Amino acid sequence: MYNLSSKFNTFYNDHVVLSRDEQNNLRDKKDLNISRLKSGLQEYNTENETSYSVVEIIEQGSMAMSTITQNDQSEYDIDVAIVFDKDSIPERTTSVKNIVVDALKRKCKQFKTEPEALTNAVRVEYADGYHVDFAIYRRYKNEEDEYEYEHCGSQWRLRNPRSITDWFNTKNTESDGNIRKVVRLLKMFCKSRSGWLMPGGLVQSVLVEECIQSKDRLDETFYYTIKEIRDRLNTDKSVNNPTDTSTSLLLTAKDEQKVKNLSVRLTNYIKKLDVLFEDECTEDQAISAWNDFFDHSYWGGLVTETAESRSLAKSASSQYRVDIVAVVEWKPSIRINLKTIGGRVPKNRTIYFNAVPNFHDFDAVLWEVVNTGDECGLDKGHTQTGLNVQETTLYRGTHKMICRVYRRGTLLCSDEVKVVIK
Structure with missing residues (x-):
């Protein structure tokens, strides 16, 4: 295998591994929202004469496993488990989630998206792409005077909030740190095309742990591991919880499709190597x-640099230019410039596009939508005309809006913007 380890290691260290400053930034956001939750709960308790209190806070997910990677869209998931004593909260899971949502809303009034109760967590979402998921647990002591934990989903289910992290860290140590490195690199591949629907970090971690192939060089370790994952998925696409192998991690048809997508894409892209x-x-x-x-x-x-890129650079220096101003209708009364949104735009938002040429003697403005990704299917794009147009965000992925300005049938200039939809 061609030895490109120097450049491959530079890619890993400088473009894959999350910097210490960014890790601290994520933990600051985590701590800030925990403080908001606790303060909101105190206010809720005062108003409702209750005494709800978080008794444990446990870092979870990719932050706890140190597998978060750099992300151009700043789409970082921060997972936190919050634990209540069982006898201090309501029995119904929806009631407990609603209490947490209420507490957070009291302290997140400046957010463009309100805290939201999902099936398995309560989410606080930032406009710049970050979101914090609070997974809710309750605890009680068993006959051995040890704590048992239950997760708040559609119903209460036994689940240890530390078990996945403990499993991963143990297996990673046994592999001399190679599992974490390969998981990070595989995550970079899975998110390399924003329109792809690919498995989440836990499914990837389970597959990497099962198939790890430790070699002397990182590029070889990565290559032979993903090759092993490809071969494994060609014969078996099931993925089970590593701490309870009787339970599948693929709970829906969409989860299963994501694993199929990974199988197909590994097959296709490994060929390129x-x-x-x-x-x-x-x-x-x-x-x-x-x-x-x-x-x-x-x-x-x-x-x-290719001849095409040189040609594009030359055309960019033309005397004719058009700029695109794009504004997202975040809520009926709130519009945000697309450039100021650090993360992806939610679905079902209206985006208003305005063409601003630096000249006046044009006679046609043509807009072209270019859709990509798994969700758009056959709807690869369409066109509109006029200085001002609007579109609705429908499909996950990175799409393009291209504006072309003509005079008597001759293209004088063009511009394009990326629209990243979650």
Whole structure:
């Protein structure tokens, strides 16, 4: 296998691993929202003569397992378990979630999206793409005077809020840290095309732990592990909870489809790495292969500039120019400039596009929507005309809105914006 380990390690260290500052930023957001919850609960208790209190706070998910990766859309999930004593809260799960939502709403009034009760958590969402999920648990002591925990979903279910993190950290240590590295890299692949519907971090972690192939070099460790995952998924697409192997992690048809998507995409994209095993493989070919696989700006920046990119650069210096102003109707009374939204735009929002050419003697403005991703299906795009148009966000993925300005049938200039929909 062509040895590109120096550049591969640079990619991993500089573009995959989340910086210490960003990790601290995420934990600051976590701590801030925990403080909001506690303060809101105190206010709720005073008004309702109750005494609800969080007795344990447990970091969960990719933050606890240190598998969060860098994300251009700042779409970071912060998972926190909050634990109540069983005998201090209502029995109905919806009642408990509503109490938590009420407490958070009291302290999150400046948010554009209110805290929301989901099936398995209560979510606080930031406009810049971050969100904090509070998973609710209750605890009680068993006959051995040890705490048992139950998770608040559609009903109360026995679940230890620490078990997944403990499992992952133990297995990662046994692999000399290779599992965490490969999970991070696999996450980068799975999110490399925003329209893809791919499995979440836990499913990826289970597959990596099962299939890890530790080698001397990181690029080899990653390649041979994903090859093993590909082969495993070709024969068996089930994925079970590692701390309770009788329970599947694929609870819906959508979950199963995501695993099928991973299987297909690993099969297709691993083929693009075949050149790495050719005797005459050059460094440029190796860089191009990893660029095709990860579709990341780091690898793209290493690829020799093409004639097409030079042509685009030349056309960009033309005297004619058009700028696109895009505004999202976040709520009926709130509009936000698309550029100021750090994360993805929710579905079913209206976006108003305005073309602003730097000249006046044009006679036609054509807009083209280019849709990508799994959800759009056959709806790959359409066109509109006029200086001002509007569109509705419908499909997850990174889509483009292209504006072209013409004079007597000749294209004088164009511009485009990305619209990333969650």
